[in-house]
Amino acid sequence: MAARSRLALLGLWTVAFLARCLAQWQPRDFYRIDCGAASNTSSGDRHWQGEPPQSPAFASSGISINTSAQNPELPSPAPYLTARIFTARANYSFPVDPGRHWIRLHFYPFPSPGFDPALANFSITVGPYTLFSGGIVDSVRRSGSGGVYLVKEYSVVAEGSELAIVFQPSPSSNGSFALINGIEVMSMPEDALQDDAVLLGQGTATKFGFSRLALETLYRLNVGGASVNAANDTQQRSWVSDGHGFIEGAAAGVGSQDFSSSIKFTKEVPEFIAPAAVYGTGRVLGISNTVSNTFKISWSFPVSPGYSHLVRLHFAELYYTKTYQRMFNVYINNRTAIDGLDLIVLGPRFTPVYKDFVVIPSSGVRSLRVQIGPAPNSNAQFNDAILNGLEIFKMNSTAGSLSDSDGGESSSSSSGRSGGSKAVGAIVGAAVGGIALLALLAACVFVLCCRRGAKGGKKLGWRPVPASQAGTGTSTVTLGFPGSSPATHYSATPANSCKHFSLQQIVDATDGFDNDLLLGVGGFGKVYKGEINGGTKVAVKRGNPMSEQGMTEFQTEIEMLSKLRHRHLVSLIGYCDENSEMILVYDYMANGPLRGHLYGSDAPTLSWKQRLEICIGAARGLHYLHTGAQRAIIHRDVKTTNILLDEKFVAKVSDFGLSKVGPSLDHTHVSTAVKGSFGYLDPEYFRRQQLTEKSDVYSFGVVLMEVVCARPAINPALPRDQVSIAEWALHWQKLGRLSNIMDPRLAGDCTPESLQKFGEIAERCLADRGSERPSIGDVLWNLEYSLQLHDAAMFHHHQRSEDGNSNLARQTPEIPRTSSDGQRMMMSFEENHSEDTTASVVFSQLVHPEGR
Incomplete structure (x- = not known):
């Protein structure tokens, strides 16, 4: 009877709490479990459901432990003073509605008789996703919570009516076990994570299939304001002040006034995206025109190498009311993410806006940097910029893992390796080091060759070996096809070669790259109309040295089109690589x-x-x-x-x-x-x-x-x-x-x-x-x-x-099918298709209906 009263009281607490904090949006599913606790507990506004010792509500098995030690570094007693231990595979199962959910896991590995926290080595999975794998003591020690406790937050999709969180002690560690102190499961609003984002460097939003991805929250900052606790967030999220060690360098700007009460949420950006306390404060360069337009505020975040990351930036204009007063740029990893952002263009003052970016990992990069600064040459009234909030999420690897020990470039290794393994590791390490040294030397030689070529007007170092006519300005080159063996080359026949043009020939063909001859601008650079050989029209694509496409794309284009000839492929006539130029010459396409x-x-x-x-x-x-x-x-x-x-x-x-x-x-x-x-x-x-x-x-x-x-x-x-x-x-x-x-x-x-x-x-x-x-x-x-x-x-x-016969039967032509993976059209790779030769057995009966 007493247990039933406690559950009823917990229900009343939960209803009252949600009615107060979640007025605009209420989660369909909401669980907060104090793992191992014999009864319900609370810490301020946070109320936790306990687990009866004999029949825990959601755990399949396990042992309950507790401690009386009150560590002052803990944010609250609950749920950290109790825990559930698993010595074999076990799980917590929660009845849920299908859809995306928050999962928050709380860890405080305290010692208990028979259980040494150092042996707590385990994995946690939800469906196909590995959320965590490794030793919990090391993970807590590396966390930003003073090395005492750890909260890990994930966003996963529940496919069915049950969400199971599976704990598996490490089979490779003797005496290993899993532990958990607290679990929160909460459904997310359907629009909290949209399916479109901007891939950094591309500039246009596209669909990324987020509905199938698992995310781990790495950072959530209230920029320019104080920390926001979970009770003041509709999705129970905690926002840390960006002043807690994230600002890089001395250029910190200034925090704004608090305009939280003035924030006007919209249908596009409702309150569950981020609380008013986040949008109502921000960090700015300064409300004046004395700041240089090269001044930037930088935030730096350690991240796991080898993973893609979702970066969400929150903005709200707090001071200006007119366009062109403040225009600024946003940079991520030293690349322009947003160019010339004027928040008033997106909505009036106090209107919240957010932007999502996907950052693909770069080899060896272990940090992520976000910067804001005035947009150069924008003619804005003030050299100023603002950022209000920032979130960074790790995206699961192709193997479905979010664990650093599974998906990144670095992996945790057990300390129990044999001496033989260590010796092998030393040999491999030495070999890798030697290869790296050779690669570095080769890179240095490559750079020197390129510089010499640029100074002397010679060909760039990567260019394939020319045929005997090299140096004439109209030589052909023999190119190995990508993917072929290094010894394989194709003969320099007209169908398999392209001309090398001098830079002067290109300049003459385009009247000095006259803008009146400009056909368009692409990712590689500008395209001009030109004439060669006394009147033959061509298209000249001149590489832009600031373009994201460069030498690799230039070489690939030459290698590919030197070997490809088909009526429905644009023909490459030649190229020029003098004076660090990267120029391609194609057939002119009139339309x-x-x-x-x-x-x-x-x-x-x-x-x-x-x-x-x-x-x-x-x-x-x-x-x-x-x-x-x-x-x-x-x-x-x-x-x-x-x-x-x-x-x-x-x-x-x-x-x-x-x-x-x-x-x-x-x-x-x-x-x-x-x-x-x-x-x-x-x-x-x-x-x-x-x-x-x-x-x-x-x-x-x-x-x-x-x-x-x-x-x-x-x-x-x-x-x-x-x-x-x-x-x-x-x-x-x-x-x-x-x-x-x-x-x-x-x-x-x-x-x-x-x-x-x-x-x-x-x-x-x-x-x-x-x-x-x-x-x-x-x-x-x-x-x-x-x-x-x-x-x-x-x-x-x-x-x-013509016949005036409206009853003439309409006949559908019968065309023989082939299976999608059946016979393919046979087209000679080496043949120069002056006419369309794709008509094969597959298309042999595709004739005009008049002839049938």
Whole structure:
């Protein structure tokens, strides 16, 4: 009876607490367990449910222990003075509604008879995710809580009606056990973690598949203000003042006044994103115009190498009321994350805003730096900047781990290794050290060669060995194809070589890079129209030394296009690498990028048939890349700006700077850093960093949706559910109503049968999992079929009009199918395709309907 009264009292406490603190949002699930406690406990406003010794409510087993030692470093007695010990695999199971949840784990490894905290070595998993692995004493010692206790916070997705937290003592440590002092489980608001973020360095938000990721909270700062405890946060989060050792250097700026009562939350940024106490204070450079525009405030955070991180920045303008008063830049890891941020443009004073960024790990980097400073050359009234709050989350590795001992570059090692193991480790270490030294020497030689080449006007050190005509200004080069053995080279035949141009030839061809000849600007640099050999029109792409693409992309483009010849690939004519220039010369494409004919220009509208033929041409080019060589070539940057149109609107795939040779026969993928363009990036490739041909297929699916809808892949100005065309168009396609969002200029021109087939193949391309996407050959087949359906419908329409017979039967052309993984089109890799040679047995019966 007494136990029942205690539970009822706990329920009343919880209801009263939630009614007061969670007025706007209430969690569906909320558990706070004082592990090992025989009865309910409380610490201030935090009320904990105890565990009856004989039948703990949520634990499957375990031993309850407690201590009477009151350590003054503990934030509160509960839940740290009791614990539950597990000597074998066990779990806590919580009934929940499916969805994302917070999990907070509290640790205080106090000594107890029979249990030495030093032996507490274990792992914690939730579903497929490893949250923690290792010795808890070492983890507590490394924590920022004075080395006494540890709170670890995670965000995971519960797939079903139960969330199980599994504790497993380490099987490799004798006498090991697991312990836990307190557990909190709380459902998160559905919109607390949006699926779109900006990959640092790309500048445009895209979908990242956060719904499948587990996150660990590393840092949560109230910038410029005091710490905010969990009782003052709707999601029970604790915010630490940034003055607690995070500011780097002496340039700390100043904390603002507290405007918490003036913060005006919006539908886009409700109060559960961050409390008013966070948005109502901030750190600024100074409310004056005396600060230099090079002044920056920096925050530095140790992070685990080898992991990607989600960085969330919180902003609210607290002082200025007009645009152009304060414009500032935000930098992450010395790269510009936000350029020229004017918060008043995003909303009036006191309006909260947040920005999410994904930071891909760099080898060996163990810290993450965030900086704010005035935007140079912005003509803002004041040289000032502001940041109100900051959160940093670790994202699970491809193996599903968040543990430093599992996923990072550094891993904890047991102290029980044998002397033989140590000797092996010493030998390996010496070998690695020797290799590193050789690599360093090679790098030094490389830099010296490059500098000498730049001074003397010679070729850069990486350029392949020239053929016998070297030095003439029109020599050909012999290039080893990426992925081939070092001894394998191709002969310098016209189909397998490109010219080397002198810088003076390039200058003459472009009238000194005259801006009147500028065709466009891309990720690599500017593209100019030029003329060579007495009038031959070319496109000249000049590398920008400040671009994120550089020598690697330059070399890859030359190596790839020197070997690739196909009617639907842009041909590389030559290159120039004098005086540190990186210049590529291509065939001139009179009608420019496909994107300009879909939206954003005054170009004439493309008919539905033209669009289909362009998509078919691009698919043929990609199919050649994927199947035309012994190893597939993965383009990695398929988008509408990289599909160019010649004077006859023949589509040609361009820009191979990011291309990668595909996996060998005994591998399913290539493990590589994520590169590509936002809005087109394969979500599975981003999550797993495993590249396959299906990554190109996904990007091409986005292109198909752009073609039918005539809008950008990403448009941040649209409502949230329409920002990504992949998500928005897929929604309408699955409803069978893609025509609702079709380019209105296609009305009356696009036949329903053709659009249906087109939408079906685009939907399959955009499948979340690569294994569910078709091959590019299958895509090509379906696009050809869509064109045949269109031609057949138009033919019968015209015939009915001529005959006046409205009852003329409409016949759908019968086209033989091949399985998606069946026979592939055979195209010679070495052949120079002056005409389209993709017609093979697969397409041999794709004929005009009039001829059937």
